[in-house]
Amino acid sequence: MPVPVEALRELQRVGRLLWEAGLVSSHGGNLSLRLPEGGVVITCHGAMLGRLDEDTVVALGQEEGREPSSDTDVHRAIYEAAGAGAVVHAHPRHAIALSLLADNDLEPLDLEGRHYLGKRVPVVDGREHVAEALRDFPIALVRGHGSYARGRDLWEALLYTSVLEESAHVLYLVRTGR
């Protein structure tokens, strides 16, 4: 089954913005979206988020030779645990750097970060702990790897991802005094 056109368009738009904002490397990160008619569409293993097309996204259960993201199990677990409409996994660089220095969370200091993310963003060791963390939080970091955000749709998950990186950058500047 081909991925519905509107779902493909949403994945392309959000993937492009993640790439342009520097929130993923050329072949890094992955996205998934729950379809209104049921089922989940996810980016393929090794897909470039900045230039997704019908060959690099796939409906789960109807792969037809295409290989879904190696993070597919993480996405499935998030949908089961948190009941999201979409999931965004990115590699925001300041957030990753701080995750290597943090204990169990990052604490946003800026107003925007506090507003959207609250007082803490959990940092977990290993992807297998992400779904549990996202029961109570919209976004979590895997230490030394990247962020996983859930949202009603891809746009909300993008929002949390970009706000996290902005907050982490501010936190980094404050800590280093530069």
Ligand SMILES: [Zn+2]
């Ligand atoms: Zn990753």
